[in-house]
Amino acid sequence: MASNTPTTADSKQTFGTGGGADQSQPLVLLERRDAIFTLTMNGMPDNRFNPAFVDAVNAALDVVEDYALPAKGRPRACALITASASAKFYSNGLDVLYLFESGDTWFISDRYLALLKRMLLFPVITVAAINGHCFAGGLLFALCHDYRVARTDRALMSLNEIDLPSSLHPGMAAIARARLPPTTLHPLVFAAKRYGGAEAQAAGLIDAHAPADTLMQVAGEWAAKGAPKVARAGPIVSQLKAVCYDEVVNALGLRAEIDVREFMRPKM
Numbered sequence: 001m002a003s004n005t006p007t008t009a010d011s012k013q014t015f016g017t018g019g020g021a022d023q024s025q026p027l028v029l030l031e032r033r034d035a036i037f038t039l040t041m042n043g044m045p046d047n048r049f050n051p052a053f054v055d056a057v058n059a060a061l062d063v064v065e066d067y068a069l070p071a072k073g074r075p076r077a078c079a080l081i082t083a084s085a086s087a088k089f090y091s092n093g094l095d096v097l098y099l100f101e102s103g104d105t106w107f108i109s110d111r112y113l114a115l116l117k118r119m120l121l122f123p124v125i126t127v128a129a130i131n132g133h134c135f136a137g138g139l140l141f142a143l144c145h146d147y148r149v150a151r152t153d154r155a156l157m158s159l160n161e162i163d164l165p166s167s168l169h170p171g172m173a174a175i176a177r178a179r180l181p182p183t184t185l186h187p188l189v190f191a192a193k194r195y196g197g198a199e200a201q202a203a204g205l206i207d208a209h210a211p212a213d214t215l216m217q218v219a220g221e222w223a224a225k226g227a228p229k230v231a232r233a234g235p236i237v238s239q240l241k242a243v244c245y246d247e248v249v250n251a252l253g254l255r256a257e258i259d260v261r262e263f264m265r266p267k268m
Contacts, residue, residue, distance in 0.1 A: 091138025
C-alpha cells in the first residue's frame, strides 16, 4: 500500500513491507523534489528481486508514471533516480533463496523480466545511482536505466552467472548486448570480471562516477538535464526507447519456465 499522494512540491511515499535490517520498514521509499523522483530500494541486506520487492518497485513506478503522464492535462517534466538504502549493495540480483524454497518457475519470466522491460521503456529519463555493489540481475536492472552513475570507491559491477552457475534468459543477454560494447561484455560474462569506478566508466558500464558524498548530487544533475524533455515529448519518450531497443523488448517477452534448482547451488 502507498501513503501520501504527491500533491506538494516535495513529497514522500512508501511501498511494501518487510524492508530494513529488522524487516519492519517499507521495501521501497519514493520521494519527489520538484520534477525529480528518487526511488530508494530498502530490501535489506542487498535488494534481491522476489515477488514482494517487485510489487513494491512497480507500485512506486506507477506513481512516477501517473505524475509524468497524467490522464488529464499535459505531460510534466519528470525524471527518476533509483538508489539503495544499503551502503554496501545497490542490488545483488534475484532472490535465489526464494526461488529454491518456493519452486516458482515462472517468476523470472513473468515478473522479473517484465520489470526489466518496464524500466527499459519507462516514459521518463531514468538514472541509476549505484551506491553499492551491483551484480547479476541487479546489474541488468541498472542497465535498463538511461544513465548510470556509480560510487567511485564501492560499486563493483559484474554479471557473475558463470560462477553461480546460471544461464541467461535471451532477454537478459539482449540487454547486455544492447547496452555494452563487446570488449566489455565478454569478460563480464565469461570471466565474471568486476568493474568499478573509472574502469567501469571506460568500459561503458556507467556514464559517470563520484565519491559517496556527491553521488546523489551528480545523479541529480543527470536527471535534471533529462526531466524537461519529458514535458516536451510525453509518451514519445517511451516510443523512442521501444524502437531503439526493439530486439531487446522482443527477447524479454519470450516466456519460459526457469527452474534454478536444476543448475544452481542453494548457497545464497
